[in-house]
Amino acid sequence: MPLSAPMSEVPVPLRVFVAGATGVVGRALLPRLRERGHHVTALVRQAGRLEGGDLVDAVAVADVMDPRRLRRVVQESAPDVVVCQVTAFRHPDFDVALHRTSRLRDAGTRNLVSAAVSAGARRIIIQSMAAAYCPHGHDVLDEEAPLWTEAPGRWGEAVRAVAAMEDAVLTCPNIEGIALRYGALYGPRTWYAPGGTIHEKVRGSALPLVDDGVGLTSFTHTEDAAGVVLEMLTGGDPGAYNVVDNEPAESMEWLPAYARIVGGPAPVSLTLDQARTQLDWLTVHQLTEQRGATNFRLRETLGWRPAWPSWREGFASLCGLWPG
Ligand SMILES: NC(=O)c1ccc[n+]([C@@H]2O[C@H](COP(=O)([O-])OP(=O)(O)OC[C@H]3O[C@@H](n4cnc5c(N)ncnc54)[C@H](OP(=O)(O)O)[C@@H]3O)[C@@H](O)[C@H]2O)c1
Numbered sequence: 001m002p003l004s005a006p007m008s009e010v011p012v013p014l015r016v017f018v019a020g021a022t023g024v025v026g027r028a029l030l031p032r033l034r035e036r037g038h039h040v041t042a043l044v045r046q047a048g049r050l051e052g053g054d055l056v057d058a059v060a061v062a063d064v065m066d067p068r069r070l071r072r073v074v075q076e077s078a079p080d081v082v083v084c085q086v087t088a089f090r091h092p093d094f095d096v097a098l099h100r101t102s103r104l105r106d107a108g109t110r111n112l113v114s115a116a117v118s119a120g121a122r123r124i125i126i127q128s129m130a131a132a133y134c135p136h137g138h139d140v141l142d143e144e145a146p147l148w149t150e151a152p153g154r155w156g157e158a159v160r161a162v163a164a165m166e167d168a169v170l171t172c173p174n175i176e177g178i179a180l181r182y183g184a185l186y187g188p189r190t191w192y193a194p195g196g197t198i199h200e201k202v203r204g205s206a207l208p209l210v211d212d213g214v215g216l217t218s219f220t221h222t223e224d225a226a227g228v229v230l231e232m233l234t235g236g237d238p239g240a241y242n243v244v245d246n247e248p249a250e251s252m253e254w255l256p257a258y259a260r261i262v263g264g265p266a267p268v269s270l271t272l273d274q275a276r277t278q279l280d281w282l283t284v285h286q287l288t289e290q291r292g293a294t295n296f297r298l299r300e301t302l303g304w305r306p307a308w309p310s311w312r313e314g315f316a317s318l319c320g321l322w323p324g
Pocket residue numbers: 019020021022023024025026043044045046049062063064065085086087088089090104128129185186189190191192196
């Protein structure tokens with residue numbers, strides 16, 4: 001069934017189905033959808049899991065890995081737009097988290113696309129990641145750069161799942177697909193917030209600088225991650241977009257700055273050889289060779305500007321040192 005009208009012509013308020021409503025981006029998104037008067041259905045795996053139930057019009061209970069039940073609840077909600085912010089990164093073992101997230105991104109996204117199409121949704125907006133680019137060429141990469149599907153180990157599996165997820169969404173002829181490639185997510189309840197995984201590692205001097213620390217990270221505040229979803233409900237052409245701040249930063253820059261903000265010790269320095277024996281492969285990759293991402297496409301096509309243009313103020317605000 002071809003699309004009858006582009007999203008830009010669909011009248012608002014819209015009916016929006018949010019998978020991942022209880023997560024760090026979902027929590028930032030729900031109040032803003034409510035402010036704009038959209039009709040919102042939140043997907044949860046367990047009834048009663050959603051705090052702030054007054055922010056939504058309906059709650060649907062299903063697991064994205066259960067295609068039949070998922071299809072039924074999506075059809076019942078009859079959405080114009082389906083939003084997916086589903087991952088398994090809350091799992092305490094990162095290897096397990098990455099593996100489960102890969103399954104969710106691959107099979108779970110295909111289930112959601114199929115459910116969305118069967119329900120007559122016009123658009124699907126999914127969470128993808130800007131860290132998946134092949135670390136070759138320029139320091140800061142745009143959306144045309146290839147994904148690193150040949151990366152080793154679990155990371156290769158994760159990037160292939162990202163590629164499969166984006167393919168399922170962007171090549172489906174019956175729905176407009178948008179893949180939002182977030183940078184490292186920070187904001188309330190994330191790994192960078194007080195008590196979060198990275199926060200505690202840096203306070204405990206467990207995240208060192210490696211070699212000359214030239215690996216780049218592009219960051220995304222959860223408010224910006226949610227803000228772009230809001231803009232993309234009707235704006236922008238289908239496709240992939242980097243959703244990152246304006247300041248990709250080398251680890252030798254952001255890590256000592258973040259350590260000062262969280263009141264931790266200055267990061268220790270390791271040689272590459274030392275790091276390879278003491279740290280996991282992915283951490284060494286991120287700290288030494290990962291590339292940054294540019295938000296140029298989003299700025300040009302939507303006129304988007306991040307509310308948090310630099311991680312410097314974003315981290316300081318998160319840790320109570322900046323008025324925000
Ligand atoms: N997103 C990334 O690329 C990434 C990468 C590295 C680190 N992190 C860190 O990970 C933390 C979590 O952020 P996040 O946004 O990735 O995850 P999150 O805040 O935990 O959100 C994930 C959402 O997915 C839902 N979900 C999980 N499995 C599901 C399933 N089978 N069916 C339906 N819904 C399901 C969860 O619902 P339930 O309430 O049912 O669990 C939750 O709403 C942050 O601190 C971030 O810093 C994120």
